[in-house]
Amino acid sequence: MSKPVIVTSSLASLLPDQTPSNDEFARRSANYHPTLWGDHFLSYADSENDEGEYKRHEQLKQEVVRTLESATATLNQQLELIDAIKRLGVSYHFERQIEAAMQLMREKISECIDDDTEDLHIVALRFRLLRQHGHCAASDVFKKFTNMDGKFEESLRNDIQGILSLYEAAHLRVHGEDILEEALEFTTTQLNSMKSMNLSNSLAKKINSSLNTPIQMTMTRLGSREFISIYQQDESHHEFLLKFAILDFNLLQKMHQKELSDITRWWKTWDIADKLPFTRDRVVECYFWILGVLHEPEYSGARKILTKIISLASTMDDIYDIFGTLDELQILNDAIDRWDTTAPNELPSSMQLFYHAVQDVYAELKEELLKEEDNKLYCFNYAKSGIQQLAKAYFQEAVWLNNGYVPNYDEYMDNALISGGYLMLILNAFACMGSVVTQEAFNWALSDPLIIKAAKIICRLTDDIMTCELEQERGELASAVFCYMNQYGVTQERAVSHLRNQITCAWKDINEDFLCQINVPRPLLMVILNFSRMINLLYHDEDSFSNSKKLKGLVASLLVDPVAASE
Known part of the structure; x- marks a missing residue:
């Protein structure tokens, strides 16, 4: 390199005392621990599914479709259902129905801004779902929940579900959305204070999960595994949807196990772990x-x-x-x-x-x-x-x-x-x-x-x-x-x-x-x-x-x- 290296005092203490010799450098080791799994996944090579499970899976799937397309469902009910479907990890089965619902909501976005809905949970949920699907949703919808100073109303502190939904919505913010920056600060403080409250097991799990990793940053498959247990404890859950999500998770898991069995066999065939023990x-x-x-x-x-x-x-x-x-x-x-x-x-x-x-x-x-x-x-x-x-x-x-x-x-x-x-x-x-x-x-x-x-x-x-x-x-x-x-x-x-x-x-x-x-x-x-x-x-x-x-x-x-x- 043509430029000399200038090391500041704050960095100088981090430099090694001496440059390693060529021999030492040539074959260093990071002392990584060996695999924790060994041959475990080879045992899944012959994993098979029960035909009865597939039949039941299809029956439950059609029940979800009928509920999604129901003309009698209110907007709020549809929002809750779509959110549950997504968080349970089964939305890939219903992309057409969900996108149609999102498109309809987007077309009515002006009504969403001007309506008099005072339910923070519903407003925040609608906002999050629209943005998650790539639809523009204005953060102005949250102004109705703030005071003259732009701070969120203190009365919202008692709306636990609303606070949680606003927290999740705030993680879909873009640059310049001061109201969502304020929302994130406000809801983070409130949710942390709620952890010591006597909450239902389902709600307490939701809060801890969200504070650890918001939905927008959560691995879908891991989030669905966790949400299944949360949803099961929710008194308002749809039993058919819960059964479908559990069956779908387990059927898909068997596919994943078989894939990993094949990959493990490939890895062992090349014998990289033994031939390259430093890796x-x-x-x-x-x-x-x-x-x-x-x-x-x-x-x-x-x-x-x-x-x-x-x-x-x-x-x-x-x-x-x-x-x-x-x-x-x-x-x-x-x-x-x-x-x-x-x-x-x-x-x-x-x-x-x-x-x-x-x-x-x-x-x-x-x-x-x-x-x-x-x-x-x-x-x-x-x-x-x-x-x-x-x-x-x-x-x-x-x-x-x-x-x-x-x-x-x-x-x-x-x-x-x-x-x-x-x-x-x-x-x-x-x-x-x-x-x-x-x-x-x-x-x-x-x-x-x-x-x-x-x-x-x-x-x-x-x-x-x-x-x-x-x-x-x-x-x-x-x-x-x-x-x-x-x-x-x-x-x-x-x-x-x-x-x-x-x-x-x-x-x-x-x-x-x-x-x-x-x-x-x-x-x-x-x-x-x-x-x-x-x-x-x-x-x-x-x-x-x-x-x-x-x-x-x-x-x-x-x-x-x-x-x-x-x-």
Whole structure:
């Protein structure tokens, strides 16, 4: 690098005492714990469903359809039903009916603003559902609940359901919506104070769940698992809908278990965990990650391909971060860039194995694309370019580490928004989504639209905040936290505070662009939103991907334990 590294006093104490020798650097270790799952999911290879379950599933589904389309239902009843369907995780069965209802509400939006509804819960619920479906809904509807100073009326403190609904609605805010900023502050304070009150079990669970992770930031599948037990305790629940949600969850879980069994067998066939013992053996967690992005039955093939890709991307990250010498990484990087069909002989056998695994997975993707009716081979080139860009970004970070160079924050972020991996994952997810994706969609994604840039920021900064201290122990100071400290001469606490504000702004960008991208198919936008939700989950309090012990219970709740009728 041509520019000298200037280390501020606030960062100097974080630098290692001495530069490791070439031998030490060449084969470092992060001491990641082994897999927590072993061969567990191989046992699901022959999982089968009862035909009677499918028949009952269809009967219950039709009952939900009839209720959704009922002409006698009031607007409030329809809102409550749609919200329950979405939160129970079964809305993918009723997209046509729900969208028709949302469209009707949008057409009557002026009536919604001018009506005299004083029910905060209904007003907030309607607002949230409209925005979640990409329909514009003005935040002016909440002015009726504020006083002359723009503060929310103190009398609302007793409206627990209204406060909770307003809190959830506030997380759909965009830039400049001061009333929703005020709403978030007001409702957060009120909900925290309610935790000590004598509430019903159902309401207490709702409050704790929302404060931990608002609906807008929640992994759909995990949220539905939790909401089933909440909904069951709600005295006003629809019994047929509850039964349908439980049956649907368990049927879909069996499909997911079979997929993970196939993926586990693939992972063991390549023997990456033994041949590359320095890397994170997290294939189950990788499947969980992808499950948070695409959980619907029609994306079974996509989940399997994407899990393989993200597992190998994690392996590649560890190769560049802690294992390869700079010379080896240059050879690997050049081979990926040329897309050689065989691994260079100069590489260690473990890195050759990794390279062949990458080539094999992308050959599988190409083969699947050739099977599609329309010519989708162009998807392969976009997917391949994603992994090539990721490798280049990883290599840049390896060069910085090898040279002991700490880039400034802006220089770091230019590269880090690629090395975070989310652009690669978005491109590869699009490639696996069949007829919904077009070449125009890929070109749009590569134009760095606001929603994708925001997702990359959320991914990179959330990751860096949670991993910077562990990386510091390995001598790695090229992270958003330390680069910001170095450039602006601030403490780690101040740097983290600034980065968290950036994450908050990025969520507003996602909300805003979700309303603006009318020409982009909704399933593609949902992929971007869901990737953002997953990074929020995996790096909420710590790096739960690398240290996956905390994640084990969540994985089990979706992929091991079926929902019992008494939950």
